[in-house]
Amino acid sequence: MSQTAFDHLDPATLAQWLDAGEPLTLVDIRDPMSFVQGHIPGSRHLDNTSIAALLDETPRERPVVVVCYHGHSSQQAAAWLAGQGYVQVYSLDGGFTDWAVRHPAHVAG
Template sequence: MTQFSHITVQDVADNKDSYAIVDIRDPQSFANGHMPDALHLSNDNLATFIENTPKEKPVVVVCYHGISSQQAAQVIAGQGFDTVYSMDGGFEAWRLSQPVVSDNA
C-alpha cells in the first residue's frame, strides 16, 4: 500500500506551485480562510479530484491541525498518486505564518 509523508508549512510555502493542495475542513471554515489555490475537498468532489488530477502531481492534504489530514492523505495515496503529504500543523499553522485567502467579501 502506498503511504503518505509529512511536510512542513515552510516546505509547502517554498514550493506551493508544485503541489495540488486540498483542504478537508468544513465548507464554512474553508470560506472564512484557506491557503491560496487550495481546493476544498469533500466526499462530493473526491472522485472528480482523483479523476482529473495527474497521479504524478504531489498532493498536500490540509485540515485544521494536521491530524485528520493524515487519514485523508492515506486514502488519496491509495488511489495511485505518486506523492501525498499531510501538512504538519494544518491550516492553523499556515495561518500563523503565511498569506490566507478568504471567499467572504
C-alpha cells in the same frame, strides 16, 4: 513499500514550493464554512461530493498536499489518497491553524 504511504510536510517547505510555483494540488478537508472563511490560496475544498472530480482531474504523479485543521485528519486523508495511486502525497504538519499563524499573507478567504 513503507508502512506510511504519505509524507509529512512542514509549513516552511510548503511556503517555498508555493513561492517557487511548484506544480502541486492543494486540498483542504475542513468543513465548507471554515474553507470559505480562510484557506491557502490555490487550494480546493475536498469532501465526499468533490472527491470524484479530484480523482478524475488530478494526475497521479502530481504532488498532493492535504490540509485540515491541525494536521491530524489530513494524515488519514493523505493515506487514503496514496491508496488511490497518488505517488507523492503529503499531510501539512500543524494544519491550516498553524499555517495561518506562520504565513498570514498566504491566506485567502
